[in-house]
Amino acid sequence: MSERVPLVRLDGVGKNYGNIIALREVSLEVHAGEVACVLGDNGAGKSTLIKIIAGLHRHDSGTYEVQGEPVAFASPRDALDRGIATVYQDLAVVPLMPVWRNFFLGSEKRRALGVLDVDFMRRTTKDELMRMGIDLRDVDQPIGTLSGGERQCVAIARAVYFGAKVLVLDEPTAALGVKQAGVVLRYIVQARERGLGVVFITHNPHHAYPVGDRFLILNRGRGMAYHTKDEITREDLTALMAGGAELRQLAHELESTSRSVAEELTDRPGGMDKGAP
Numbered sequence: 001m002s003e004r005v006p007l008v009r010l011d012g013v014g015k016n017y018g019n020i021i022a023l024r025e026v027s028l029e030v031h032a033g034e035v036a037c038v039l040g041d042n043g044a045g046k047s048t049l050i051k052i053i054a055g056l057h058r059h060d061s062g063t064y065e066v067q068g069e070p071v072a073f074a075s076p077r078d079a080l081d082r083g084i085a086t087v088y089q090d091l092a093v094v095p096l097m098p099v100w101r102n103f104f105l106g107s108e109k110r111r112a113l114g115v116l117d118v119d120f121m122r123r124t125t126k127d128e129l130m131r132m133g134i135d136l137r138d139v140d141q142p143i144g145t146l147s148g149g150e151r152q153c154v155a156i157a158r159a160v161y162f163g164a165k166v167l168v169l170d171e172p173t174a175a176l177g178v179k180q181a182g183v184v185l186r187y188i189v190q191a192r193e194r195g196l197g198v199v200f201i202t203h204n205p206h207h208a209y210p211v212g213d214r215f216l217i218l219n220r221g222r223g224m225a226y227h228t229k230d231e232i233t234r235e236d237l238t239a240l241m242a243g244g245a246e247l248r249q250l251a252h253e254l255e256s257t258s259r260s261v262a263e264e265l266t267d268r269p270g271g272m273d274k275g276a277p
């Protein structure tokens with residue numbers, strides 16, 4: 001497609017856990033200002049894929065490049081240093097701490113003599129959330145009082161503020177209702193519009209399609225399909241999902257079952273009229 005060097009490129013990546021093959025020959029590109037969606041059923045290898053991107057696991061085969069350079073991260077810290085930030089579903093937040101404390105957790109802003117610059121952190125948190133379109137009245141409220149969707153948004157805004165180039169989101173909408181999922185999807189679009197590359201993991205094609213530019217469908221560790229948006233419709237994407245293939249098989253089976261039931265009925269005396277044209 002484009003000549004630009006992708007922010008992240010996986011080519012033929014494989015990963016085993018002992019003798020379990022979690023991923024085999026998987027390829028994916030993440031470009032600046034694009035959302036790459038990774039879809040698949042449970043056990044498809046989605047988490048394994050993002051753990052490789054995030055620096056938590058090493059791939060066993062294939063190549064992983066960041067801005068054209070092959071990498072083999074030893075830790076998530078290494079990945080973060082290259083601008084790859086991962087937001088996990090079970091967010092590492094301290095529920096009783098204020099939103100701004102969580103926003104700056106581990107990267108606190110200090111003044112002379114190590115005194116926390118509370119004013120700066122409060123103001124920055126409020127401004128950054130505002131830039132992402134979230135208007136929190138009170139950044140002093142404990143983060144635990146926010147909804148799941150809002151907490152995801154704070155985590156995304158935080159990653160953006162601390163300079164992420166690539167945002168990796170592991171099923172950020174899975175536990176959310178329709179309205180809150182919408183809030184997170186809007187955030188994903190915001191991050192894209194600010195020029196980040198986003199890797200969005202989900203098993204929901206209806207969440208992926210409206211925001212995605214590329215779609216990788218994993219099935220039992222393999223890339224089953226890889227399409228840009230102009231190559232695929234929402235219906236195709238839904239059908240391609242692991243469940244889609246199985247549903248087709250099920251529909252086929254049910255169809256032939258009902259056909260054989262119908263045949264059996266017509267064979268019986270007093271059954272359906274076989275003589276009809």
Ligand SMILES: Nc1ncnc2c1ncn2[C@@H]1O[C@H](COP(=O)(O)OP(=O)(O)O)[C@@H](O)[C@H]1O
Nearest residue numbers: 017020022040041042043044045046047048049
């Ligand atoms: N740490 C691990 N040790 C052994 N097997 C694992 C481990 N993590 C994942 N797997 C296996 O790898 C496969 C892919 O898992 P995963 O990447 O978690 O899939 P997904 O996130 O799509 O549900 C599954 O068969 C899973 O059981």
Ligand SMILES: [Mg+2]
Nearest residue numbers: 043046047048
């Ligand atoms: Mg998973």
